[in-house]
Amino acid sequence: MAEASSSPEKTGLPAKKRKSGVIVPHQAKWHQRVGAFLMFILLRALMVTVRCRLRDRSEFLAPNAPGPVIVCFWHNRLASCIKVYESHRKPHASGRNMAALISASRDGAFLTGILEWFGVQPVRGSTSRRGPQALLELTTWAERGYDLTITPDGPRGPCYQVQEGVMSLAQVTGLPVVPVAFNVNWKLCVKSWDRFQIPLPFARCEVVVGQVMRVPAEATDAGRESLRQQLEADLRAISRD
Numbered sequence: 001m002a003e004a005s006s007s008p009e010k011t012g013l014p015a016k017k018r019k020s021g022v023i024v025p026h027q028a029k030w031h032q033r034v035g036a037f038l039m040f041i042l043l044r045a046l047m048v049t050v051r052c053r054l055r056d057r058s059e060f061l062a063p064n065a066p067g068p069v070i071v072c073f074w075h076n077r078l079a080s081c082i083k084v085y086e087s088h089r090k091p092h093a094s095g096r097n098m099a100a101l102i103s104a105s106r107d108g109a110f111l112t113g114i115l116e117w118f119g120v121q122p123v124r125g126s127t128s129r130r131g132p133q134a135l136l137e138l139t140t141w142a143e144r145g146y147d148l149t150i151t152p153d154g155p156r157g158p159c160y161q162v163q164e165g166v167m168s169l170a171q172v173t174g175l176p177v178v179p180v181a182f183n184v185n186w187k188l189c190v191k192s193w194d195r196f197q198i199p200l201p202f203a204r205c206e207v208v209v210g211q212v213m214r215v216p217a218e219a220t221d222a223g224r225e226s227l228r229q230q231l232e233a234d235l236r237a238i239s240r241d
Helices: 030-049 075-092 106-117 131-143 165-173 221-238
Strands: 051-056 070-072 098-102 121-124 147-150 177-184 187-189 197-199 204-209
Touching (some): 075 204, 098 131, 106 121, 131 165, 165 221, 177 221
16 A cells, blocks of 8 residues: 655645744834824924933933943833933934834834834844844944943833843943933823833923943853842832832
8 A cells, every 4th residue: 555645735735834933023014103103293292391300420411421321211211211312312422323122022013113203223122032133133233333222121021120131231232231210200100011101291300310330241140140130229219100
């Protein structure tokens, strides 16, 4: 008796596609792109009314400030970041711009659309998805002189808990880590895992820049963990809800 063949041509079954192992970030749908543009217009108008007061111990926002750097702030403060960067960081350095680590998820696709309207370079990935690829892309943007922005408790939390990724990025790039807090007195808090904060019109925002931290290239696992805990403590100390 002849042996039965299991080839797709003879069984009529479709051939299975071989997985490449490459994770492709979710792309924004048409309605997300429209929503991102509308959100950009809304945030741009809102930013005109928000007033900021600075407490900068690192001179990160001062004229002739060094760069590039890794900027760290809690995930729920993302809406306040753009105004401060555009008005107090970018004008002091010709050609300076920002690359931000954004989740590869569907929600990340919507956020990417908003940031692109603000001229921010998105890098898609997180500790759970596209981590190594995102680390390589961020390093490339740092070499081009871009500041790197990370929300160290994102994209899923726990809230106010620094993840390991920022330590690895600082060790690989050699860039200083600058903790920043945006404390808004009048805001709307979304019912999400991080209670995302949206400044309300005419709110006042206290911007607190903490002490700069560096991760040595020769840092061990224990050394990175100690610095991670220090960064988490610093960010908690300068943040007010």
